[in-house]
Amino acid sequence: MSNRVISPVNRREFLEQVGRMSLGTAVAAGLAGATAAGSEPQPSKPWQPVSDRKVRVGIVGYGVCQFGAAFGFQDHPNVEIVAVSDLIPERCRALMKACRCGQSYESLEVLVQDPKIEAVFVATDAPSHPRHCREVLHHGKHVMSAVPAAFGSIEEAEQLLETVQKTGLKYMMAETSCYREDCYAMRQIYRAGGFGRLVYSEGEYYHSSPKPIDSFKGWRIGLPPLWYPTHSTAYYIGVTGKRFTSVSCIGFNAGFPENRPGANRYNNPFSDEVALFQTSEGGSSRMLMCKGVQGYVVEQGRVFGEKGRMDGTRYQGAVKMLPDLARPALPPKVPAGGHGGSHGHLTDEFITSILKDRQPLVNIYEALALTVPGIIAHQSALKGGETLKVPQYNPPQA
Numbered sequence: 071m072s073n074r075v076i077s078p079v080n081r082r083e084f085l086e087q088v089g090r091m092s093l094g095t096a097v098a099a100g101l102a103g104a105t106a107a108g109s110e111p112q113p114s115k116p117w118q119p120v121s122d123r124k125v126r127v128g129i130v131g132y133g134v135c136q137f138g139a140a141f142g143f144q145d146h147p148n149v150e151i152v153a154v155s156d157l158i159p160e161r162c163r164a165l166m167k168a169c170r171c172g173q174s175y176e177s178l179e180v181l182v183q184d185p186k187i188e189a190v191f192v193a194t195d196a197p198s199h200p201r202h203c204r205e206v207l208h209h210g211k212h213v214m215s216a217v218p219a220a221f222g223s224i225e226e227a228e229q230l231l232e233t234v235q236k237t238g239l240k241y242m243m244a245e246t247s248c249y250r251e252d253c254y255a256m257r258q259i260y261r262a263g264g265f266g267r268l269v270y271s272e273g274e275y276y277h278s279s280p281k282p283i284d285s286f287k288g289w290r291i292g293l294p295p296l297w298y299p300t301h302s303t304a305y306y307i308g309v310t311g312k313r314f315t316s317v318s319c320i321g322f323n324a325g326f327p328e329n330r331p332g333a334n335r336y337n338n339p340f341s342d343e344v345a346l347f348q349t350s351e352g353g354s355s356r357m358l359m360c361k362g363v364q365g366y367v368v369e370q371g372r373v374f375g376e377k378g379r380m381d382g383t384r385y386q387g388a389v390k391m392l393p394d395l396a397r398p399a400l401p402p403k404v405p406a407g408g409h410g411g412s413h414g415h416l417t418d419e420f421i422t423s424i425l426k427d428r429q430p431l432v433n434i435y436e437a438l439a440l441t442v443p444g445i446i447a448h449q450s451a452l453k454g455g456e457t458l459k460v461p462q463y464n465p466p467q468a
């Protein structure tokens with residue numbers, strides 16, 4: 071089986087596969103003109119503004135990944151960046167420059183007091199996400215959070231859910247895999263019935279890191295791998311909107327110094343975790359986060375259904391007519407950005423959800439369904455693979 075993700079080199083192969091499914095579909099989907107080597111499926115329609123209003127945004131966090139400026143908020147025609155913040159003054163100045171913003175605050179806690187700001191992008195360290203997002207929501211502002219929604223604590227995850235429910239404000243988690251080209255296409259095919267129920271799915275985040283990547287106050291040192299599950303779990307939850315119900319997980323120790331007894335704050339012996347989940351459709355799903363596989367860095371997944379399958383570059387199935395598989399058009403100056411061209415789409419989805427007063431794709435329920443199963447998987451790994459139930463977070467029925 072091919073494990074390749076869609077890359078500039080193999081996009082053509084993807085398009086050929088899509089084209090093979092149904093020529094009529096490809097034309098209907100607006101993909102017909104997109105078969106030049108190296109091109110992606112092109113949106114069938116240009117970007118259409120839904121409003122001429124500008125959402126007044128605050129941005130917090132310009133750490134090792136410089137995420138605060140990486141999602142194109144500063145280029146979105148429906149956004150005015152009111153202020154930015156990072157605790158470290160030189161990062162704060164750099165974020166001001168990158169966002170072309172003249173106002174900054176010394177911390178998120180001060181920024182949220184600015185009454186002009188109506189939405190905040192929280193791109194701070196992972197352990198602080200639930201606390202920071204609740205702080206934003208408590209001040210009456212919508213929030214988009216970098217992943218994960220919560221960091222190892224079910225209690226914090228549930229407090230966040232409660233705050234979102236109580237305030238009625240928009241919450242979105244910026245899971246990049248959800249807007250990768252392949253995952254986006256899988257979601258459209260799933261919704262159109264092109265896979266049927268998923269018998270089995272796989273999601274993978276390999277990030278070879280014999281030395282931990284730098285981070286604020288060292289939160290990545292000895293990090294339990296599946297506390298950071300969302301790039302993988304997107305290849306089931308982000309495709310189907312269904313749930314994991316139970317898990318058995320196996321941990322592996324690649325012998326890194328950070329995983330020696332007492333060497334990390336999490337008391338975590340594992341560099342790698344591989345989990346097998348049961349799904350609410352009655353299938354199974356293998357999700358992993360591995361740091362110990364030498365030299366390997368990739369985020370990818372594949373799905374296998376009763377009526378079809380797709381492995382990132384290949385769809386094979388029984389469908390006759392497919393919906394549009396190309397990601398929606400972006401505003402002219404918003405770059406698609408990193409992580410498979412997902413950044414711009416996440417920003418546009420968050421801003422559009424505010425403008426249209428609707429739920430964003432990765433709302434609090436989907437965010438917890440992507441995040442919490444990894445926390446339980448780590449508990450299972452610590453118990454030698456014992457099967458554990460996964461708590462369920464579903465939106466209230468309309």
Ligand SMILES: NC(=O)c1ccc[n+]([C@@H]2O[C@H](COP(=O)([O-])OP(=O)(O)OC[C@H]3O[C@@H](n4cnc5c(N)ncnc54)[C@H](O)[C@@H]3O)[C@@H](O)[C@H]2O)c1
Binds near residue numbers: 130179196216244409
């Ligand atoms: N593909 C992806 O979705 C992806 C990839 C990389 C990183 N991330 C996520 O992005 C986030 C940022 O990653 P990073 O590596 O840059 O993090 P980091 O730990 O290097 O930096 C966090 C920054 O937040 C700032 N900060 C913390 N508390 C603050 C507060 N109260 N007020 C103002 N600033 C505050 C710190 O000063 C620091 O500069 C992380 O949560 C990470 O999980 C996601």
